[in-house]
Amino acid sequence: MTAQPATAAVPELDLDPFSDEFLTTPYPAHEQMRETGPVFRLERYGVWGVARYDEVSRVLAAHETFVSSRGVGISDFAKEKPWRPPSLLLEADPPHHTKARHVVTQIMTPKLLRSLKDGFQQRADELIARVASRGGEIDGVADLAEAYPLEVFPDFIGLPKDGRENLLPYGSMVFNTFGPRNSHFERALERGAKAQGWIMEQCRPGAPAPDGLGAKIHAAAADAGYSAEDQAKLLRSFLSAGVDTTVHGIGNALQCLADNPEQFAALRKDPSLARAAFEETVRYSSPVQTFFRTTSKDTELSGVPLPEGSKVLMFLAAANRDPRRWENPERFDIRRKAAGHVGFGFGVHACLGQMLARLEGECFLSALARNVAGIELAGEPVQQLNNTLRGLDSLPLRLTAA
Incomplete structure (x- = not known):
């Protein structure tokens, strides 16, 4: 049956989900969207929106109807040229996506991640103990949330020590460009362009250290028949999404625990709750706020054509x-049993790095529980405004060493 154009029966909202006001405090608008209806129209951008759990889940699951290959941002790749070559993972559909994903999943197995845990845990303990022992005020973002992933993740990939700071502006650029060409898009593009050269250099075959994941991805991609250029694209996709989201997840967890001292006390009493605490953070203060899909055919969602x-x-x-x-x-x-949240997506496009992010989050929070007796805000947190992500630019904290 051919779908009909939108009618007056479909609710329309005059909201700008990419405005500074919305990005700073999205939760009242989230409630408004959920209560407006299962599907609504954002006329400002000419797009449809879904904010309830059931509809978001259905869109994520129906990957043949709601496709990623036409862009997971506001741009439709069938109608306009992407600003960069599309990701072989994020902006692809089966069977191309299946082939690319297999290259990574055959290497990044649960067994491999289990082998990393002791080393990741030791480095988290060392970092947090060192920062907590300094006393006084710290920045939870720069001193902890950025410092830890920028140490363990690039080592895992096989990146050099020099230049790792480029990972953050590059990732911020990629996620900002999923939104409209607003001030956040333009600033991120300017900052990210300076980092792009370093990223491209690290993604070329032969650049990553031979014992890291990057070199393994290149080898597996070559075996799968990918050209050197596509091997680099595959690794680039992993780098663009592998740091910012984890940084924001850890930063948001620190803020949540400082805001909820009874929850930090529970974590201190039982550090084995670290994995659950990180999972709840991703549900409660989702680092990835939004993603787009594009319908591949006339369809309906909750009765809306x-x-x-x-x-x-x-x-x-x-x-x-x-x-x-x-x-x-x-x-x-x-x-809380937070399993089932959509913070990492699910289905064929579930976040490929979620197991690594969970490992980093668990190690960090269990180290925090053992090495810190108290955590409190020392000033007003500064929100980082991004068209897709939610995280902090700074988080003034006072830690009491255990």
Whole structure:
């Protein structure tokens, strides 16, 4: 049946999900969108929106109908040229996506990640103990949330020590460009362009250290028949998404624990809750707030007809606080069974690096529980405004060493 154009029965909202006001405090708008209806229209951008858990889940699951190959941002690659070559992982559909994903998953196995845990844990303990022993005020972002992933992740990939700071502006650029060409897009493009050369150099075959994941990805990609150029694209996709999201996840966890001292006390009492605490952080304060899909054919969603080529904006963070799915969703509770949140997506496009992010988050928070007796805000946190991500630019903290 051919879908009909939008009618007056479909709610329209005059919201700008990429405005400074929305990005700074998205939660009231999230509630408004959830209560408006299962599907709504954002006329400002000519896109459809879904903010309830069920609809977001259905879009993520139906990858043949709601495709990624036409761009996971606001741009439709069928109608306009991407600003950079599309990712072989994020902006591809089966069977091309399946082939590319297999290159990475055959290497990054649960067994490999288990072998990393002791080393990751030791470095988390060393960093947190060192920072906590300094006393006084610290910046939870620069001193901890950025410092830890920028140490362990590049080592795992096989990147040199010099230049790692380029990973953050490059990742910020990629995620900002999923939104409209606003001030965040333009600033991120300017800052990221300076880092892009270093990233491209590190992604070429032969550049990563021979014992790191990067070299293994190149070898597996070559065996799968990928050209040197596509091998570099594959590794670039992993680098663009592998740092910022984890940095924001750890930074958000620090803020949540400082804001909820009873939750930090529970973590201190039982450090084995570290994995659950990181999982709850991803649900409660989702580092990845939104993603787009594009309809590959005329379809419908919860009774709303969507023509082929419709851009659908999924509000992942709103779904993660949907009271239809979660009890007391506005409460940060590290004992909550947060499994099932969509903070890492799911289905064929589930975040490829989620196991690594979870490992880093668990190691960091268990180290925090053992090495810090108290954590409190020492000033007002500064939100980092990004068209796709939610995280902090700075987080003034006072830590009491254990």
